[in-house]
Amino acid sequence: MRPFPAILPIIALLASCTVSLYPPPLDSSFRLQLNRAYYGLTNDKRIYFQDGERIAWNLIDRWKTYCAIYLFDPTRGTNQTVAIEPGGFALSQVRLGFVPFYEPLGGPAFESGAILRASFDFMDRSTYYLYRVEMRLTSSDQPHVNSLSCYRLWDETGNRYPTLADMRRALGEVASLVAPSD
Secondary structure, three states: OOHHHHHHHHHHHHHHHHHOOOOOOOOOOOEEEEOOOEEEEEOOEEEEEEOOEEEOHHHOOOOOOEEEEEEOOOOOOOOOEEEEOOEEEEEEEEEEEEEEEEEOOOHHHHHOOHHHHHHOHHHOEEEEEEEEEEEEEEOOOOOOEEEEEEEEEEOOOOOOOOOHHHHHHHHOOOEEEEOOOO
């Protein structure tokens, strides 16, 4: 019997525990109110927002909070267009997650040769972490609008997830995260 497959459930359990140590900054009692329309969007696409403006992927400042709305209509191909109209969306699920990114200990000099690089893999260290708050969206009028995710990079572990204020600042007047009491 190989020990590697037996350890996978343990790793998954530990990973899920580390993600759930912190409470999400909002819950499924909130709703998203989209205030602007966007047309000519490609199906199976994310559109990004930062500082209250729609922004291209390559212009995002990843050290500041930014958000992305994910669009996908399974009845259409990925090359077909979809639109988003102003309207309300229920939050059906809120999850936290993070992804560590790694850089070789020796920096770019170790990238020159695959053999040299492979021999130093054990010395890799996490350089930064991408923290995410993901909200599943539900709307009978616009079922192709699937989720809103807000992200931020940080260079150490901990509760570095975007806060409600961070997410509201990233969305600006484009959309509002509305509390049940509002």
